[in-house]
Amino acid sequence: MNIFKKLFGKKDEVQSRQTKHWDRTPSKGTQTRFFTIISMQEQWMRKPITLIALLLAGVNSFGNEPAGWLASPELVKKSSARRKGAMFDESKIPPYALPDLLKTLDGTKVSSPEIWTIKRRPEILELFKKEMYGRAPVERPEGLSFKVFDEDAKVLGGRATRKQIRINFTGKKDGPGLDLLVYLPNNVKLPVPTFLTVEFHGNHKLHKDPAIRINHADERTRGKASPKKPGRGIRANRYPIEKILERGYGFAAFCYGDVAPDRREGFKGGVYPAFDKPGKRPADAWAAITAWAWGASRAMDYFETDNDIDHKRIAVEGLSRLGKTALWTGARDERFALAISTCSGCGGAALSRRRYGESISRLNSRFSYWTCDNFKKYSNKEDELPFDQHMFVALMAPRPVYVSSADTDLWADPRGEFLSCKHATPAYQLLGKKGLESDSMPSLNKPINKGRIGYHIRTGGHSVNEYDWRCYMDFADRFLK
Numbered sequence: 001m002n003i004f005k006k007l008f009g010k011k012d013e014v015q016s017r018q019t020k021h022w023d024r025t026p027s028k029g030t031q032t033r034f035f036t037i038i039s040m041q042e043q044w045m046r047k048p049i050t051l052i053a054l055l056l057a058g059v060n061s062f063g064n065e066p067a068g069w070l071a072s073p074e075l076v077k078k079s080s081a082r083r084k085g086a087m088f089d090e091s092k093i094p095p096y097a098l099p100d101l102l103k104t105l106d107g108t109k110v111s112s113p114e115i116w117t118i119k120r121r122p123e124i125l126e127l128f129k130k131e132m133y134g135r136a137p138v139e140r141p142e143g144l145s146f147k148v149f150d151e152d153a154k155v156l157g158g159r160a161t162r163k164q165i166r167i168n169f170t171g172k173k174d175g176p177g178l179d180l181l182v183y184l185p186n187n188v189k190l191p192v193p194t195f196l197t198v199e200f201h202g203n204h205k206l207h208k209d210p211a212i213r214i215n216h217a218d219e220r221t222r223g224k225a226s227p228k229k230p231g232r233g234i235r236a237n238r239y240p241i242e243k244i245l246e247r248g249y250g251f252a253a254f255c256y257g258d259v260a261p262d263r264r265e266g267f268k269g270g271v272y273p274a275f276d277k278p279g280k281r282p283a284d285a286w287a288a289i290t291a292w293a294w295g296a297s298r299a300m301d302y303f304e305t306d307n308d309i310d311h312k313r314i315a316v317e318g319l320s321r322l323g324k325t326a327l328w329t330g331a332r333d334e335r336f337a338l339a340i341s342t343c344s345g346c347g348g349a350a351l352s353r354r355r356y357g358e359s360i361s362r363l364n365s366r367f368s369y370w371t372c373d374n375f376k377k378y379s380n381k382e383d384e385l386p387f388d389q390h391m392f393v394a395l396m397a398p399r400p401v402y403v404s405s406a407d408t409d410l411w412a413d414p415r416g417e418f419l420s421c422k423h424a425t426p427a428y429q430l431l432g433k434k435g436l437e438s439d440s441m442p443s444l445n446k447p448i449n450k451g452r453i454g455y456h457i458r459t460g461g462h463s464v465n466e467y468d469w470r471c472y473m474d475f476a477d478r479f480l481k
Helices: 005-009 011-024 032-036 043-057 072-084 113-134 217-221 241-246 262-268 289-303 320-331 360-366 373-378 389-394 413-431 465-479
Strands: 145-155 162-170 177-186 192-199 250-255 309-319 338-342 401-408 453-458
Touching: 032 401, 043 289, 043 338, 072 113, 113 162, 113 320, 113 373, 113 389, 113 413, 145 177, 162 289, 162 360, 177 192, 177 217, 177 241, 177 289, 177 401, 192 289, 192 320, 192 465, 217 250, 289 309, 289 320, 309 320, 320 389, 389 413, 401 413, 401 465, 453 465
Parallel strands: 192 250, 192 309, 309 338, 338 401, 401 453
Antiparallel strands: 145 162, 162 177, 177 250
């Protein structure tokens, strides 16, 4: 008989409790049930029971399932001391139940792809627009225009073509717009699949190419003065552009600051004055994340006009708050074939109800302008949310989506990001596709990439690097090539 059953009761009792406590499961099987149960014990029992658990886990829970990634106890302690009041201890995560992904607001069971497509997906999308990210007042504006101000077919040693495009949102000379940087590989069949990155920095900082137009939108968006030196290529370590081109992909990028400022008083700048109606902003008015995603859609509008780029095979990627943006871009604009989130955390891929690391209250207090005013009412009231982020990830279904985490980035809640992927999977299965092909958290640098939901957690911290891009391209090869 299973030793855990002897200690903690019958299997059906274990499973009934697991419904609300699966977030603390480092692996599946008996070890999963054990950690699920001890999370519900009285505080005085936790330490001795945990000790027993660790001893038994040393024999791998009587099975071959690896434990997968676990946060370093030293890092948990350090993070808890550094960020007072934030939760980094898995054992302290409160009980919660996720909203049912496959049940409509009126209680109808989503039993067919038709119900998902016609009813459930639209109502989930509307919930996120109304209660979290806000809604754009206009999509493709009438005055939208594109000007290719630079094109060179012999750059990077003749291996690539560079294009630079000014996208004007209103058609007015002094109106808002963005600079789009594009590199396309030469000697490949056109049109090419392309990665679009929404970036923190001006395009000239992504590569040392001296012909990239200097754009200080990243300084302007934070209310800072432009630096005396342009800083060409200082962020090139995040984007292995040559290797992306070698794999047969195009690379495109724009600075988020071109679209909307990244500061509290930002609603007076960027796209807001051009499109907001006069008067008080509605409680569901678009905020920064929706504005940045809206900008990515305008880049897609350009891709549709460029015969060298396959607009049906575009992946959108972003890091941190721009990882949230990338997921929201794919959710609200189904023209994107793939969405990639890098360390997006709270408000992105991580489950809000876990309250791990950055929480809704902290996000709302520091970055209230990222989300609409309606979202503010959920500070410290996560259980009142009519959705959670597994439903956010599921909005991509059946299109592929990839989420990545980093080992030391506990603020972004790696386990919460993984669990969103896991619990978005039923939407893919309903549509006849494979979602996340694992029930348990992987080990470091062991990507899960066989289904239409990809995930990895890598060594390192809050950034994007060449390893991430290799994983993204390996995943994209199955869908965009």
